[in-house]
Amino acid sequence: MAATGGASPEVRYTPAEIEPRWQERWAEQPDLYAAEPASSGKPKYYVLEMLPYPSGQLHMGHVRNYAIGDALARYMWMQGYNVLHPMGWDAFGLPAENAAIKNNTPPRAWTTSNIAAMKRQMNRIGLSYDWANEVTTCLPDYYRWNQWFFIRMFERGLAYRKKSKVNWCPKCCTVLANEQVINGRCWRHEDTIVEQRDLEQWFLRITDYAQELLEDLDKLEGWPEKVRTMQRNWIGRSEGAEVDFEVEDATHTPVDELQQVRHKGTAVLSAVENLKTTGARITVFTTRIDTIYGATSIILAPEHALVKEFATANAELAEQVNALLEQQKRAREAGDIGEIEKHGVFTGHYAVNPFNNERLPIWVANYILGEYGTGAIMSVPAHDERDYEFAQKYGIEMRIVILPRRTEDADGKGETESTLPYTDEDSLLINSCDFSSMGNKEAQQKMIAFVEENKFGKATISFRLRDWGVSRQRYWGTPIPMLYCEKDGIVAVPDDQLPVLLPDNVEITQEGGSPLAKLPEFVNTTCPKCGGPARRETDTMDTFVDSSWYFYRYTSAKDDKAPFDSAAIDYWFPIDQYIGGVEHAILHLIYSRFWTKVMRDLRLVKNDEPADRLFTQGMVIKNGAKMSKSKGNVVSPDDMIARYGADATRMYSLFAAPPDRDLDWQxxxxxxxxxxxxxxxxxxxxxxxxxxxxxxxxxxxxxxxxxxxxxxxxxxxxxxxxxxxxxxxxxxxxxxxxxxxxxxxxxxxxxxxxxxxxxxxxxxxxxxxxxxxxxxxxxxxxxxxxxxxxxxxxxxxxxxxxxxxxxAESTIEIPVQVNGKLRAVVSVPADADQDATQAAVMADARVQAATAGKQIVKVIVVPGKLTNIVVKG
The missing domain is CATH 1.10.730.10 (Isoleucyl-tRNA Synthetase; Domain 1)
Incomplete structure (x- = not known):
């Protein structure tokens, strides 16, 4: 009788005894999970999970991420690879400051204690990390190199300071990068609407790499298509033209406001010769310059500089513009500005279409955003869905200037409201002076040439991506290593004075503005150029700077001469497998790609991309929501380990669902x-x-x-x-x-x-x-x-x-039919040929009973498939 596997005292499984014993043994073997030098002769494999913020406690969402990477690392060791499997801490950031305010605990002490707690949890789970290469981003030996990189970027013009409209989170009391604004809300606070403020800030010129960041997505075949698509959409490349529309002098009224006039060399009518402009220009970016003869208005974003100028002299307009801004704010609160109910106001001013000198009314509308494009559009309601909706609402003229290629309607008069807006790119132009009858692609090329020849515009490639604002008005981050001198202007801190240390004696508040500005001993310093008085920058760096290059530091974490050893990078990079959440697709993952390209151009690395393969694990769901502290549905791995053991806890996270799917916690x-x-x-x-x-x-x-x-x-x-x-x-x-x-x-x-x-x-x-x-x-x-x-x-x-x-299977099952009816299933050797199959079938007792007393007319054998016996009688 087979054994049932029933328990007996001497073979009882007791993870509470087994696991701590092995944890102690592994702790005594510091080289157990250590990567070997490049000279080992083994093929390398760099497997990496995204480093955590040291919040003080892991939950099962973390365990799932780390268990995936750990299983892969252990498998690759067993396959004979030299494996690098490190871990560290994304240790700067706002939660430490909030904890300091709430618990009267210095951020450094709070962070350090959390790291110790989480490291203990990771070791208890049995994760195979090479702790000899541990990285902690809030320590000077790491953030020194943040500062060093910042200075190198400043020297190359990639780091610059300017005053601009920025995203401000009133709860964080700091500026946010565009990528940190999710549906109009702070990425840390889903209930907090991001405000727009005019501040002078530091930016990194990520837009210099926009085209390369876009093109190189095609190289990342080992990345999920979803992530690549998200990045393509965020980078948002559009080919088109910038066209300048001059603003008419409001004190002058031409004879005929609706004249169609000049194109190319056509004579200008006298009424238009008298047209006066202010000298101001509205620059519009358009991907459909072929529809410019259909433009019937210019629409500006409420925060456009020209709108402010108009509103200064018109109190009623100012009030209406403020209402539009408030509507935008509410739409951001709703989560999708694209679904805003469109409202607008006519400014009382006109712009001039440079193609035909037609006066176009200038409107302000809530669906035009200042941060996209130039904050101004030429409205072509017959051929744009949003413009069509707006024009219908406000009675603005619609003019058809393109038609399908196959049409019998040469002038567009047959088009009706039911067919508009017509937006097909494969079209023919009508009502467009000398461009009429051209295909839209040909017309676009010729129109752009005309724009450039007459110097009222240019061919342009536009990107949705904006430069990365890295200034933060908080304490717990890397000090920006820049000085301000009345004589020499902005001056970088010399390399031999790095790191600029983050002081400990800081009173942290949430009043806005960096607490460092209140420390004279930090602020006041000497200019390294002239020796005169200077003041330090008091903003700190966005914490995404820390995580943009940490995986390079893992290869030589103790190096005090350089951010890393370039020879080690040549061996280990790119990362063979990176693992983390898809929520980082636009934040960390795009920043780290940018940072890699900058380091390549600094000749520190040779690779163009940080990771060959990326895996985005599914979330852990409990009570219908993603497991998180804010949802109050966190399951502590400590509790699970105490009840069932670490192996069962981590193995369940791998077994309950495919790793790329969400896991419903049970x-x-x-x-x-x-x-x-x-x-x-x-x-x-x-x-x-x-x-x-x-x-x-x-x-x-x-x-x-x-x-x-x-x-x-x-x-x-x-x-x-x-x-x-x-x-x-x-x-x-x-x-x-x-x-x-x-x-x-x-x-x-x-x-x-x-x-x-x-x-x-x-x-x-x-x-x-x-x-x-x-x-x-x-x-x-x-x-x-x-x-x-x-x-x-x-x-x-x-x-x-x-x-x-x-x-290989040793036997296979062959269905046996008699006159087409299934009578038996017979086991035959898997490699049996036709004769052997027939012999085995005919020897079967069930087949013999089914054919007894009958004449066998034919035996049809399909080896490996079936046998059919035809009988009479």
Whole structure:
């Protein structure tokens, strides 16, 4: 009778005893997970999970991310790779300041204690990090190099200071980059609407790399298409033209306000010769210059500089513009400015279309945003959906100037309201003077040439991407290493004076403005150029600066001469596998790509991109929402480990769903995985005494009837898990395959246990079962590896190899029909030919009974498929 795997006192699975014992042993082996030097001769593999903010506690969302990377790192070690698997702390940031205010605890002390707590949790989970290369971004040995990079960018014109409209979070009391504004709200505070303020700030010129950032997305074939699409859309490349519309002098009224006049060399009518302009120009960017003859108004964003000028002299207009700004604000609160109900106001002013000198009324509308394009559009309501909606509402003229290529309507008079707006790019121009009858692509080229020839515009490529504002008016961040001297202007701190240390004696408030400005001993310094008095910059850097290059520092974290050793970078980069949340697609991931390209141009690195492959894991969901502190649905891994063990906790996070899908948290699932691990433990422990004995020349052998099936299932499982690691990382199916294997082994437990001393096949089953478990349950694998006689670290043992010959099925099932009706299913050898198949079929008792007393007319055999017997009588 097969053993049931029932528990007995001597083989009871007790992770609370096993795991701490192995944690202590691993702590005594500092080189256990250390990367080897490049001279090792091994192929390299750099696997990295995004570093966490040290909030003080991990939750199961963190565990899932880290368990994925840890399983991969352990697998690659077993495949013979030199693995770099580091971890660090994104340790600057606003939460530390908020905690300081709330708990009267200095940010440095709060952060340091949190790091210690989280590191303890990571070690308890059994994560295979090389702590010798730990990085903590709030320490001077790291942020010194933030400052060094900033100065290099300043020298190259990539870091600059300007006054501009910036995003201000009233809750954070600091400026935010455009990428940190999500649907009009602060990325940290979903309930806080971001305001617009005019401030002088430091920016990094990421737009200098916009085209390359866009083009190089095509190189990132190992990145999720969703992430690449998000970045393409954010970079937002548009080809078109900038066209200048002169502003008419409001004190002058031409004879005929609706004249159609000059194109190219056509004579100008006298009424237009008398037209006066103010000298001011409205620059419009358009991707559809071919529709410019259909422009019937110019529409400005409420915050456009010209609107402010108009409103200064018109109190009623100022009040209406303020109302439009308030509507924009409310639309941002709703989360989608694109769905705003469109409202506008006529300014009483006109602009002049440079193609035909037609006067176009200047409007202000709430759906035009100052931060996009030039903050001004030429409104072509017949050929733009948003303009059409606005024109309908306010009775603005609609003029058709393009038609489908296949049309019998040469002048557009047949077009009706029901067919507008017509926006197809494959079109012909009408009502467009000398450009009429041209295809739109040809017309665009000629119109742009005309614009440039007459110097009222130019061909332009526009990007949605804006320069990265990196100034923050908070304390807990990298001090910006710049000085202000009355004589020499803006001066960089000399390299030999880095780092500019962040002082500790700071009173932190949320009143706005950097607390550093209140420290004279920090602010007041000497200009390195003239020796005169100077003052330090008191803003600190955006914390995304810290995370833009941290993975380079991992390769030589203790280097005090340079940010990293370029020779080490040449060996380890690009990162082979990066793992983290898709929510970082526009923030961290685009910034880190920019930083890599800057470092390349500084000749510090040779790679164009930081990571070859990116994996974005799904979220952990509890009670219908993403697990997070703010939702109050956090599950602590400490609690799960105390109840079920670290192996069961991390293995559940891999088993409950494919890694790229959301995981619906169920504690019962952790308990189920724990029971499975208990079964593995009991099975292997029963075989362990025999495994520790030398192999005997004679003794019990596996029955010939069951051995092939056991070998086949084992090698199929090895193949399955190997394929999962190489492909889409369906670790849930990998773990399910191990469970299926164990079910079969449990059916033949007694026979396997009895044979381990003398049958190599039985020993292979036990050995490989433990090795297959090693990436997913490292504590249990280490324990069982020692119990069966292993003397080396299990994570450095060679990964099992699947034998194709042993994977093949030895028999197959053949349906047998008699006169087309199924009468039996017969087992035949998998390699049986037509004659062998027929012989096996005809020897089957069920087939003989079905054909007894009948004349067999024909036997049709399709080897490996079916057999049909035709009979009479």
């Amino acid at each position: 504690e019962d699932g952790v308990a189920g995985v724990s029971r499975f691990l208990g079964r593995v433990y009991r099975f292997v422990m029963k075989a362990a005494p025999g495994m520790r004995q030398p192999t005997t020349a004679s003794g019990t052998q596996l029955d010939a009837a069951i051995a092939p099936n056991l070998e086949r299932k084992l090698h199929q499982t090895i193949h399955k898990i190997t394929q999962d690691f190489a492909g889409r990382w369906h670790f849930n199916t990998s773990i399910a395959a191990i469970m299926e294997l164990l079910n079969l082994l449990n059916e033949h437990e007694d026979a396997i246990v009895a044979a381990v001393e003398s049958d190599g096949r039985a020993r292979e089953i036990i050995t490989n079962l433990v090795l297959l478990l090693a990436p997913f349950a490292p504590y249990l694998a280490a324990e069982l590896w020692g119990e069966i006689g292993g003397t080396t670290a299990v994570n450095k043992e060679p990964w099992p190899k699947a034998d194709p010959g042993k994977m």
